[in-house]
Amino acid sequence: MLRDTIKTETVTAMKAGDKPRVAALRLIAAKVKDRDIELRTKGAPDDDDAMVVDVLQKMAKQRRESIQMYEDGGRTELAEQEKGELVVIEEFLPQQMDEAETKAAIEQVKSDLGADGMKDMGRVMGEMKARHGQQLDMGRASGWVKESLA
Structure with missing residues (x-):
């Protein structure tokens, strides 16, 4: 532990x-x-x-x-x-995802959820946290999700 x-x-x-x-x-x-x-x-x-x-x-x-x-x-x-x-x-933190891995994960979540606009930002962020919360800086990921959905 x-x-x-x-x-x-x-x-x-x-x-x-x-x-x-x-x-x-x-x-x-x-x-x-x-x-x-x-x-x-x-x-x-x-x-x-x-x-x-x-x-x-x-x-x-x-x-x-x-x-x-x-x-x-x-x-x-x-x-x-x-x-x-x-x-x-x-x-003591797990290995963090780099920018390329994070953007690939965002695209995967977007396609899985069928997200296509800013109205889906909350759903995408929630799923990103559920799947990758420990390996992801959610503050940085938020900007990339917003950029991807815009």
Whole structure:
């Protein structure tokens, strides 16, 4: 399980004295724990790894946005710290689809659903998330779906 891998990596980083990596791994563990607490009232998730991947994807997205804001604001030291955290987070994410694979998947979903216009954007995005949610940056995919349906 992904959760166990994160715990093991935290111990390894602590033994190696890699403080930035330990901090990033503890941050990941804290976010996963927050999600566990949030889900207590709703019941346990069917797939724990999928929940952890969802948390990691949100964390990665936040880091990318922060990096952009820090670089725009001239705060390179903070941007570098965020980049370091992003590298650690991305280690645990499944391999992401590249642009060509994503566009091919969009075309496949469009043909399967018979989508032909912007009115079908929600259906196409929902199906993309269902089929490829863990390997796909939905923010980038949204732009390509919109471009494809226009």
